Structures are given as structure tokens and as C-alpha cells.
Amino acid sequence: MTDFHIGRLTVIGVGLIGGSLALALRDAGVVDDIVGAGRSIENLETALELEIVDRYCLDPVEAVQGADLVFLSTPVQTFGTLAGQLLPAMKPGSILTDGGSVKGDVIRQIEPLLPPGIAFVPGHPIAGTENSGATAAFSSLYRDKRCILTPTPSTPAAALETVRRMWQVAGSEVVVMGVEKHDRILAAISHLPHMIAYTLVNAVGSYDRFEENILEYSAGGFRDFTRIASSDPTMWRDIALTNREALLEMMERYESFLAELKEDIRSGEGQKLYDFFLKSKLLRDAIL
Amino acid sequence: MTDFHIGRLTVIGVGLIGGSLALALRDAGVVDDIVGAGRSIENLETALELEIVDRYCLDPVEAVQGADLVFLSTPVQTFGTLAGQLLPAMKPGSILTDGGSVKGDVIRQIEPLLPPGIAFVPGHPIAGTENSGATAAFSSLYRDKRCILTPTPSTPAAALETVRRMWQVAGSEVVVMGVEKHDRILAAISHLPHMIAYTLVNAVGSYDRFEENILEYSAGGFRDFTRIASSDPTMWRDIALTNREALLEMMERYESFLAELKEDIRSGEGQKLYDFFLKSKLLRDAIL
Numbered sequence: 161m162t163d164f165h166i167g168r169l170t171v172i173g174v175g176l177i178g179g180s181l182a183l184a185l186r187d188a189g190v191v192d193d194i195v196g197a198g199r200s201i202e203n204l205e206t207a208l209e210l211e212i213v214d215r216y217c218l219d220p221v222e223a224v225q226g227a228d229l230v231f232l233s234t235p236v237q238t239f240g241t242l243a244g245q246l247l248p249a250m251k252p253g254s255i256l257t258d259g260g261s262v263k264g265d266v267i268r269q270i271e272p273l274l275p276p277g278i279a280f281v282p283g284h285p286i287a288g289t290e291n292s293g294a295t296a297a298f299s300s301l302y303r304d305k306r307c308i309l310t311p312t313p314s315t316p317a318a319a320l321e322t323v324r325r326m327w328q329v330a331g332s333e334v335v336v337m338g339v340e341k342h343d344r345i346l347a348a349i350s351h352l353p354h355m356i357a358y359t360l361v362n363a364v365g366s367y368d369r370f371e372e373n374i375l376e377y378s379a380g381g382f383r384d385f386t387r388i389a390s391s392d393p394t395m396w397r398d399i400a401l402t403n404r405e406a407l408l409e410m411m412e413r414y415e416s417f418l419a420e421l422k423e424d425i426r427s428g429e430g431q432k433l434y435d436f437f438l439k440s441k442l443l444r445d446a447i448l
Numbered sequence: 449m450t451d452f453h454i455g456r457l458t459v460i461g462v463g464l465i466g467g468s469l470a471l472a473l474r475d476a477g478v479v480d481d482i483v484g485a486g487r488s489i490e491n492l493e494t495a496l497e498l499e500i501v502d503r504y505c506l507d508p509v510e511a512v513q514g515a516d517l518v519f520l521s522t523p524v525q526t527f528g529t530l531a532g533q534l535l536p537a538m539k540p541g542s543i544l545t546d547g548g549s550v551k552g553d554v555i556r557q558i559e560p561l562l563p564p565g566i567a568f569v570p571g572h573p574i575a576g577t578e579n580s581g582a583t584a585a586f587s588s589l590y591r592d593k594r595c596i597l598t599p600t601p602s603t604p605a606a607a608l609e610t611v612r613r614m615w616q617v618a619g620s621e622v623v624v625m626g627v628e629k630h631d632r633i634l635a636a637i638s639h640l641p642h643m644i645a646y647t648l649v650n651a652v653g654s655y656d657r658f659e660e661n662i663l664e665y666s667a668g669g670f671r672d673f674t675r676i677a678s679s680d681p682t683m684w685r686d687i688a689l690t691n692r693e694a695l696l697e698m699m700e701r702y703e704s705f706l707a708e709l710k711e712d713i714r715s716g717e718g719q720k721l722y723d724f725f726l727k728s729k730l731l732r733d734a735i736l
């Protein structure tokens with residue numbers, strides 16, 4: 161692992177996820193040259209000032225010239241268009257990988273566009289905050305976190321190994337799994353909770369019976385609980401749409417549990433309520 | 449406020465809420481003598497060792513002898529039985545107050561039992577953690593938090609003033625409001641989020657399609673989001689049952705927002721999803 165090395169790394173979308181990977185690899189001293197690409201000059205200038213990238217290009221085609229590894233970390237619905245531009249300009253033997261929160265849809269967007277000689281390794285670091293942009297990036301984001309890689313039948317073993325070692329250098333524990341499993345697990349532990357938090361804040365924040373904003377009464381519990389509702393709307397729109405099938409399955413599972421709880425409250429089933437809350441508490445305490 | 453003073457304070461249920469109030473008043477030097485009562489000797493012994501109480505009695509009738517102020521802080525469904533025992537033993541001119549999370553039901557349990565000469569001031573500190581028992585208590589719990597008091601038409605103004613000053617001494621900002629408003633606001637910002645967290649952990653923790661505990665994959669976001677699912681099952685059974693009407697109203701409001709979100713995901717309404725997530729983000733950011 162000590163001999164791991166990347167010549168040129170290009171990060172497309174130098175925000176929380178892409179910026180933090182660049183910083184972690186730079187701090188580890190394993191990369192010669194980091195090029196950034198993105199949408200706004202402002203964010204790329206910030207990335208340069210914060211020494212996240214050595215230089216940037218607004219044009220992604222120019223940004224990938226000579227890169228050994230290209231990391232895609234824009235919102236997932238942009239991946240298809242960006243890959244269509246980038247892939248023909250990548251050098252033979254180089255690797256495209258990504259950090260998108262959804263994997264099935266990303267693979268469906270990118271795989272058909274892959275030219276021979278370019279490897280694609282789909283990945284997803286299980287780490288994040290509710291903040292966005294280059295200013296949100298920090299080099300320890302991935303330390304002691306998991307990173308899931310979901311290779312397809314056409315992913316070359318050597319490229320998978322390179323990307324695995326890259327994430328290990330960034331501090332993560334790498335887990336390889338099938339794409340469907342990834343998308344369902346993430347729907348359950350991440351995408352569903354975000355939908356719930358957004359919905360709760362909306363439902364409570366728009367309750368106007370008392371002609372004052374009742375969110376003003378919220379204490380620490382509510383604030384912790386709803387922190388993820390501050391996440392980026394574009395990113396979450398893209399996740400909701402691209403992991404639609406798994407997310408809808410989980411939302412329906414959750415709704416049926418909630419409906420049962422509601423019936424138990426309505427009919428005053430004290431023992432059932434106690435058992436349900438206790439079961440949740442035991443499950444939750446176990447992951448502390 | 450500096451001349452505020454309580455001779456003897458009796459705390460029934462020396463857990464997080466009652467123990468923290470005792471510690472705050474003791475630290476402020478405004479109470480002569482603190483008596484604890486409760487269910488288990490173990491917890492009361494702990495309260496004595498931690499100097500939360502000066503002495504304890506297992507019998508609540510004995511515990512309230514000579515008390516100027518009695519604070520009820522057991523689970524709310526125990527209030528009726530306890531009040532039935534305590535009230536006849538309280539000295540004339542003394543005050544009963546409580547910290548129960550629900551107010552309408554508590555008033556319905558206690559008011560009919562009030563003897564002449566004893567004042568009842570219903571209260572609810574908007575502060576807490578997911579931990580329970582005397583060991584969870586700490587004197588700064590109420591600092592810079594709100595405490596809601598919901599006097600009834602029969603609450604004497606002087607008693608309301610005493611309880612208001614008590615909470616101010618403990619560090620809280622006191623808000624007086626009607627009982628129905630309290631119960632609906634709390635259903636929205638506290639009781640509903642707890643039902644959601646318990647349900648989410650149950651629905652995800654029992655998903656067994658991959659024959660492994662998928663909660664193992666949860667990262668920081670899920671852990672923060674579900675922390676409140678570690679709360680005490682007895683307390684939450686009691687809250688769910690005693691604030692049933694307001695809670696069911698809020699659960700149904702929330703369910704209808706969630707159903708609409710699900711339809712927008714299913715039919716791929718990208719703009720509507722973006723607008724919904726953005727609205728939540730703005731509401732949430734405003735309470736940071």
C-alpha cells in the first residue's frame with residue numbers, strides 16, 4: 161500500500177466529496193498533480209486558494225487531458241452528459257471512477273459510453289455532511305468510514321485494485337458489493353432518512369394553526385433529527401430520481417410500519433407500543 | 449428574582465428531568481432541603497450518592513410531608529395514581545407542579561383530585577436527552593432552554609409566579625401558553641419526530657433481504673437522525689397514549705406530505721422535488 165501513487169488526478173466537481181478526496185490524497189503525498197473542473201469559476205477559484213487543486217479548467221475535456229485517474233463528484237444526474245464529453249478525451253489505460261450516492265443508474269448512464277482501454281470503477285464513500293462546495297471539503301472526511309465499490313462484469317480487476325487502494329490511502333475501509341445490494345442498503349440507511357427529514361420539516365414548518373412558526377419551539381432533539389434536511393436540494397432530487405425503485409420500496413415499507421404504529425396509538429395498545437419502542441431502542445443502541 | 453427561595457422541595461421520580469431540576473436549584477443555592485421519592489431503591493440510592501437529594505423515602509406520602517413544592521417527574525401515566533396519594537398529604541399553601549411532556553391529559557388526571565389550598569401548576573421543560581435515571585441528571589440541562597407553563601383557570605397567580613421563578617433560576621426562559629397549543633406544538637416538534645425515529649429504525653433494522661444487519665452500514669447522518677430512538681420506551685408509550693389526539697393529527701399531516709413526495713418521486717417530478725427539498729432546507733437553516 162505504501163507504493164501507491166497517482167500521477168495526475170482530475171476531479172470533476174470540486175465540492176465536499178471531490179474536494180475531500182483531493183485533500184486526503186494530497187496530504188498522504190500519493191499524487192503529483194491535481195486538476196479541478198466544475199461549473200462555476202467562483203468555486204474553482206476557492207478550491208485553488210484552499211490548495212485543493214493545483215489548477216483548474218472550466219472545460220472538462222481539457223481537464224482530463226493526461227489524467228491517470230478521473231473522479232466524478234457532481235450531482236448524479238450530470239454524470240451521463242459529463243461522461244459523454246470526458247471519456248473520448250481520456251488517455252488509454254486511465255481510470256474513471258465516481259463518488260455518486262446511487263450506483264445502478266450511474267452504471268446505466270456511463271457503461272454504454274465507455275471506449276475500449278478506459279476502465280470504469282463505480283464507487284460511493286459512506287461519508288458526508290450537510291454542507292456543500294469546496295469550502296466544505298476537509299481531508300479527514302473519509303477517515304474510518306466505509307467506501308463501497310460496485311464493480312460490473314466489465315470492470316478490470318487491476319482498476320478495481322487501484323481504486324480500492326486510493327480509498328484506503330484516504331482512510332476508508334473498502335467494501336465491495338453488488339450494485340443492487342448497494343442501492344437498496346443506501347435507500348434504507350440514507351435516502352429514506354433524507355426523505356423523512358425533508359418531509360417532517362415541511363409538514364411541521366408549514367403548520368399555521370397558531371399563526372407563529374412553531375419550529376421556534378424546537379429543542380436539541382429536533383435540531384439533530386432534522387440536520388440532514390439542510391442538505392443540497394439538487395443532489396437529493398437527483399438521488400430520489402435515480403434510485404427511484406429502491407427508494408419507493410423502502411418508503412412503502414416504512415409507511416406500512418408507521419400506519420401500524422398509528423393504529424396501535426389510536427386503539428390504545430400500550431403493550432404493543434412499549435414492545436415496538438423497546439425493539440427500536442435495542443436496535444439503535446446496538447449501533448452506537 | 450434574587451430573593452427566590454424554597455424551603456423543602458420534594459421530587460417524585462428522581463431521573464433526568466427531576467434530578468436535573470434538583471441539581472440546578474441546589475447549585476443556585478435557593479433550596480434548603482431536597483427529598484426524593486421514586487420506584488426503586490437503587491435509583492434513589494444513586495441520587496443520594498450524587499447529592500441530588502438530601503434524603504429519600506420510598507413512600508411518596510411520607511416524601512411530601514412538610515414540602516413547600518412538590519415536583520412530579522415520573523412517566524405521565526403514573527401521575528393520576530401518584531397525585532391521588534400525595535395531594536391529601538401535602539401541607540396547605542404548598543404547590544404541586546410537574547415536568548410531564550403532555551399537558552391536557554395530566555391536567556385531566558390531576559385537577560379533579562386537588563384539595564382546597566393546594567395549587568397545581570402544569571409545566572414542561574423543553575429540554576432533555578435520550579438518557580434516563582438519576583445518573584443522567586446534570587445541573588445545566590435547563591440552561592438557555594424554554595420551559596412552558598400551561599396554567600388552568602384554577603391555577604392561582606402567585607403559584608404560577610413561584611414556578612416561573614423556579615425555572616428562571618434553573619436557567620430557563622419561561623413561556624406561558626394554553627394547554628391545547630402546548631399539546632399540538634409538542635406533538636409536532638417532539639412527539640412526531642420520536643414516532644418517526646422509532647419507526648425508521650424498526651423498518652430498516654428488520655429488513656432482512658440481505659441476511660445481514662444493514663444498520664451496520666449506517667454513517668454519522670443516520671446515527672444523529674435516529675439518536676432519539678434510544679429514548680425510554682415507557683415514557684414514550686405514555687406520551688403516545690396521553691397526547692393521542694394531537695399526535696394522530698400530526699402523524700396524518702406528515703403522512704399526507706410523505707405520500708405526495710412519494711408520488712412526485714414515482715412520476716419523476718424533478719422540479720417539484722427540488723422545490724420541496726429547497727423549502728425544507730430554508731426552513732431548517734432558519735432554526736440553526
Ligand SMILES: NC(=O)c1ccc[n+]([C@@H]2O[C@H](COP(=O)([O-])OP(=O)(O)OC[C@H]3O[C@@H](n4cnc5c(N)ncnc54)[C@H](OP(=O)(O)O)[C@@H]3O)[C@@H](O)[C@H]2O)c1
Pocket residue numbers: 172173174175176177178197198199200201203204233234235236238259260261262284285286287288289290291292293294296392395399
Ligand atoms: N454530500 C454527501 O453526503 C455525499 C456523500 C456521498 C456521495 N455524495 C455524492 O457526491 C457527489 C457530490 O456531492 P457533494 O456533496 O460533494 O456536492 P457539492 O459539495 O455540491 O459538490 C458538487 C460540485 O459539483 C459541481 N457541479 C454541479 N453541477 C455541475 C455540472 N453540471 N458540471 C460540472 N460541475 C458541476 C458544483 O459546482 P458549483 O460549486 O460551481 O455549483 C460543486 O462544486 C454527488 O453525486 C453525491 O451524490 C455525496
Ligand SMILES: NC(=O)c1ccc[n+]([C@@H]2O[C@H](COP(=O)([O-])OP(=O)(O)OC[C@H]3O[C@@H](n4cnc5c(N)ncnc54)[C@H](OP(=O)(O)O)[C@@H]3O)[C@@H](O)[C@H]2O)c1
Pocket residue numbers: 460461462463464465466485486487488489491492521522523524526547548549550572573574575576577578579580581582584680683687
Ligand atoms: N426525557 C426527556 O427528554 C423529557 C423532557 C421533558 C419532559 N419529560 C417528562 O419528564 C418525566 C420524567 O422523564 P425522565 O426523562 O426524567 O425519565 P427518567 O429519567 O426515567 O426518570 C423517571 C423517574 O421516575 C421513576 N418512576 C417511574 N415510574 C414510577 C412510579 N410508578 N412511581 C414512582 N417513581 C417512578 C423512575 O424510577 P426508577 O429509576 O426506579 O425506575 C425514574 O427515576 C416524564 O413525565 C417525561 O414525559 C421528559
